[in-house]
Amino acid sequence: MKAVIWTKYGSPDGLQLQEVEKPTPKDNEVLIKIHAAAVSRADTEFRRLKIPFPFSLPLRLYIGLFKPSRVKILGTEFAGEIVQTGKNVTQYKVGDQVYGYTGLGFGTYAEYRCISEKPTELAGVMSKRPTNISYEEAATVPFGGIEALHSFTRVKVKQGDKVLIVGAGGSIGTYSVQFAKLHGAEVTGVDSGNKLEMLRSIGVEHVIDYTKEDYTKNGKKYDVIMDTIGGSPFWGSVQSLNENGTYLNVNPKMKHMLQMNWVKRGNKKLLTWEAGYSTENLLKLKDLIEAGIIKPVIDRSYPLEQIVEAHRYVDTGLKKGNVVITIA
Numbered sequence: 001m002k003a004v005i006w007t008k009y010g011s012p013d014g015l016q017l018q019e020v021e022k023p024t025p026k027d028n029e030v031l032i033k034i035h036a037a038a039v040s041r042a043d044t045e046f047r048r049l050k051i052p053f054p055f056s057l058p059l060r061l062y063i064g065l066f067k068p069s070r071v072k073i074l075g076t077e078f079a080g081e082i083v084q085t086g087k088n089v090t091q092y093k094v095g096d097q098v099y100g101y102t103g104l105g106f107g108t109y110a111e112y113r114c115i116s117e118k119p120t121e122l123a124g125v126m127s128k129r130p131t132n133i134s135y136e137e138a139a140t141v142p143f144g145g146i147e148a149l150h151s152f153t154r155v156k157v158k159q160g161d162k163v164l165i166v167g168a169g170g171s172i173g174t175y176s177v178q179f180a181k182l183h184g185a186e187v188t189g190v191d192s193g194n195k196l197e198m199l200r201s202i203g204v205e206h207v208i209d210y211t212k213e214d215y216t217k218n219g220k221k222y223d224v225i226m227d228t229i230g231g232s233p234f235w236g237s238v239q240s241l242n243e244n245g246t247y248l249n250v251n252p253k254m255k256h257m258l259q260m261n262w263v264k265r266g267n268k269k270l271l272t273w274e275a276g277y278s279t280e281n282l283l284k285l286k287d288l289i290e291a292g293i294i295k296p297v298i299d300r301s302y303p304l305e306q307i308v309e310a311h312r313y314v315d316t317g318l319k320k321g322n323v324v325i326t327i328a
């Protein structure tokens with residue numbers, strides 16, 4: 001089968017399309033023919049091993065000390081079709097269309113991937129996919145969609161609440177905007193200038209270009225501030241919350257976690273990331289997408305052969321919503 005082999009840490013040209021052996025499912029696994037895989041910011045961060053301390057060293061030990069050796073194929077989000085099942089598999093059959101997230105199992109930049117019917121990888125998750133969208137669209141749902149859905153089950157948003165989303169134009173961000181709207185919020189989206197028009201097109205009422213304006217200095221208050229990227233000014237964000245407001249950082253750095261313990265919070269709630277990777281959540285997303293309530297935002301799609309170009313594009317920071325590769 002064709003797969004993109006990750007040959008070195010660093011620039012995208014270390015991603016090489018090669019012919020490798022097609023995997024065979026174990027008794028509890030299914031073999032998926034992957035039709036599309038997302039190319040996320042996290043993929044590019046793994047590629048460069050630009051991962052914040054204290055995760056960088058354990059990840060390097062896990063992936064390979066000097067070059068990727070244990071993990072050979074990047075990519076974590078996929079949509080595809082089951083083409084073979086192990087003899088103990090009960091939940092899926094050949095022909096089922098699925099989507100999922102392989103977490104630290106990686107391996108979705110390939111024509112085929114085996115996965116346990118109940119994924120065992122850290123954060124791994126899989127379910128049948130929504131049928132009213134394309135494979136490309138479906139491949140972008142598992143990570144950003146779950147982060148957004150899980151966040152808005154933890155943060156209680158009421159009709160008319162003012163919700164500000166930092167990194168609103170990204171993968172987690174575009175799904176989060178839609179969940180905030182679903183709960184009746186008035187949404188402010190913070191991102192860089194080229195994403196703002198897209199944000200208005202998905203219903204964001206107010207937009208702020210973070211490269212030009214600091215939302216913590218405009219005197220406005222919010223009921224919820226959700227940071228998808230870990231780039232929000234922490235003290236200023238807490239000051240910008242209404243009295244009973246909630247600050248949620250789904251991508252906290254070590255300093256944010258320490259700051260959260262020190263700040264005087266009063267009635268304000270300060271939350272950090274919590275894992276929401278469950279089949280149940282993927283199935284909820286399937287239902288919401290099939291009901292037309294949630295819709296993936298796709299910026300660009302590249303064939304597998306252009307994986308280097310896809311990574312270069314995501315590296316530019318211009319990505320709006322999601323980028324995918326299609327695998328013929």
Ligand SMILES: NC(=O)c1ccc[n+]([C@@H]2O[C@H](COP(=O)([O-])OP(=O)(O)OC[C@H]3O[C@@H](n4cnc5c(N)ncnc54)[C@H](OP(=O)(O)O)[C@@H]3O)[C@@H](O)[C@H]2O)c1
Nearest residue numbers: 040041042143167169170171172190191192210228231317
């Ligand atoms: N996708 C995954 O599988 C995965 C897994 C684990 C962790 N994560 C982490 O979760 C974070 C968010 O993921 P994502 O996939 O949603 O990323 P994304 O699609 O790249 O979205 C992040 C958005 O935030 C914007 N941004 C950057 N700094 C900002 C700031 N200070 N204020 C406001 N906006 C800012 C970016 O714009 P510019 O680039 O133009 O600045 C971009 O539009 C990433 O750090 C990623 O590493 C992702």
